Amino acid sequence: MDKNIELSELRKLLRKNEFTGPTAGFAHGHTQANLVILPKDLAYDFLLFCHRNPKPCPLIEVTDVGSPVPRLTAPNSDLRYEVPKYFIYKKGELVREVNDIETYWRNDLVSFLIGCSFTFEFPLVENGLEIRHIAENRNVPMYITNIPCEPAGVFHGNLVVSMRPFSATDAIRAVQITSRFPSVHGAPIHIGNPEQIGIQNISKPDFGDPVTIKDGEVPVFWACGVTPQSVAMSSKPELMITHAPGHMFITDTKDSSYSIL
Structure with missing residues (x-):
């Protein structure tokens, strides 16, 4: 479409x-x-x-x-x-x-x-950054981490993150751009080694689809609104x-x- x-x-x-x-x-x-x-x-x-x-x-x-x-x-x-x-x-x-x-x-x-x-993806694209899941016509990859959310009443569970790969230079630019959008998750919560946040296999997301991570690129992780599903x-x-x-x-x-x- x-x-x-x-x-x-x-x-x-x-x-x-x-x-x-x-x-x-x-x-x-x-x-x-x-x-x-x-x-x-x-x-x-x-x-x-x-x-x-x-x-x-x-x-x-x-x-x-x-x-x-x-x-x-x-x-x-x-x-x-x-x-x-x-x-x-x-x-x-x-x-x-x-x-x-x-x-x-x-x-x-x-x-x-x-x-x-998804709200800050258009500003990323407008600044010349490729969004891999859009380029590959896939759903964004999302992962349940080992990072606990702050519980409230009956609700508790671990943080879910979305991932977009960038070169080191583009990753810095992505941090700058997305920091302007705190109401839609803002800056990344982690860059680099996925195992540090409990992701054992980057090619097997818990939600969404895997995307290509090219040589020289690093995975960049943002807090994700799918977290309530992990909490559920x-x-x-x-x-x-x-x-x-x-x-x-x-x-x-x-x-x-x-x-x-």
Whole structure:
């Protein structure tokens, strides 16, 4: 599919389940978001978890109870239909992958939109840096690390990171650029040896797809909004609905609004 498609047209395809792939590279200029949906009785604990772990879980919006409409960032959208693929977790187990969540929606659900590193990929590209998973038409590789998140209420688990390989020079530039976007994970949390953060095999990500790491390149790791899925597996909440990794909700908000420079 042409990645230059207008957001309004992309949303029409999403509602008809005619676009179900990763969203990296789509809707240039629009902020992409991770999605977590929980019952109201777990919402405060998760809100506190996000507050205590702002690198992997930078909050963009929290919806009203029972409302699937993110009225601040996409008031004409519906979170039940406009994510390409959803994961349904029950008591920590991934039980279904679906293209809409109409049959799972309840009036006690609260939705959390969390900043996504896809947002800062366009500024990286505009500065001449290649994003390997986009170049290879793959989903971004993501890994569960050995770094524990700060627990909150019932929620606990380890940090998930996304990885993009760069030359040493480009890695420095990537740090400079992404540092301007703290609301969408900001600067990397690790550069270099993946084993130092518990990643034993860089060619086998826990989520997403492997990408080529060329000679002379180093892996660069950013905190990732898929962390709540690692937390779901550890904490085993009654119900957690998320986006499938790499299959994001795209807001009306422009990327530039999250830049601090």
